[in-house]
Amino acid sequence: MSETNFTLPRLNEPAPDFVAKTTAGELRLSDLRGKWVVLFSHPADFTPVCSTEFLAFARRQEEFEALGVQLVGLSIDSIHAHLAWLKDLEEMSGLTINFPVIADLDMKVSRLYGMxxxxxxxxxxxxxxxxxxxxxxxxxxxxxxLTTGRNIDEILRFIRALQFTDRTGLNTPADWQPGDPAIVKPPATLADLKADEAKKGEYTEYRRWYLRLKKVD
Structure with a gap:
């Protein structure tokens, strides 16, 4: 495949819209406005690493839903392959997989998202x-x-961090978890910096003028 066919969406820009066939019927991405969406791809149906991932997403689906998240899977397989695989996974595990899985046989969505x-x-x-x-x-x-399965804890943490930042305006440090202190954006002027030094007691941690942490419920 030529590199000229490769595209990559960019952060903080509108996600490329698409219409696709899924295991739950036709899906238009823009119809999911108002929800957070986790769109995740897997290399192929009936493969071992992908099977563990789908079962992990299904096992944690209620946690995603509690965050207002719609899960959407994708692979370059047919609807019939998806249905047979999902049915087999449910029979194997006893878990229900009820999020839609895109059948991207023409690779339209995969190319659109640089997969x-x-x-x-x-x-x-x-x-x-x-x-x-x-x-x-x-x-x-x-x-x-292809060889490495995803960590569902990290995807959930990522979403919680984004939602926390949207709500508070604070940034999250490395390994942040809900309830941990978060980073206050540093002052932009020298006057602000000097004024801020007088308020060190307001912070949970004041390490440097550019690294101040505050706990917010």
Whole structure:
């Protein structure tokens, strides 16, 4: 596949809209406005790593729903392959997989979101995760090789961090979890910096003028 066919959506810009066939019927991405969306791809149905991931998403689906998130899966397989695989996973695990899975046989959505990496595979989408906010803006992207399964805890943490930042205006430090202190944006002028030094007691941690942390419920 020529590199000229490769596109990559950009953060903080509208997520590319599409209409696609799924295991739950036709889906238009823009119809999901008002919800957070986690669009995730997997290389192929009936493969071991992908199977563990789908079961992990299904097991944690209620946690995603509590955050206002709609899960949407995707691979370059047919609807019939998807249905047979999902049925087999449910029989194997006892879990119900009721989020839609896109059948992207023509690779339209995969190409639109830069999921086809020829050095990894020319016929399968890599493992990618796209986090889209209720306004339809792309807020996060995660890419994994075919050999490595995703960490569902991190995807949930990522969404919680984005929602926390939207609500408070604070930034989240490394390894942040809900309830942890968050980063206050540093002052933009020298006058603000000097004025802020007099208010050190207002912060949970005041390490430097550019690294101040505050706990917000």
């Amino acid at each position: 086809i990496h020829p050095a990894a595979s020319e016929t399968a989408a890599v493992r990618a995760v796209f986090i889209i906010d209720p306004e339809g803006i792309l807020r996060g992207m995660l890419y994994y090789p």
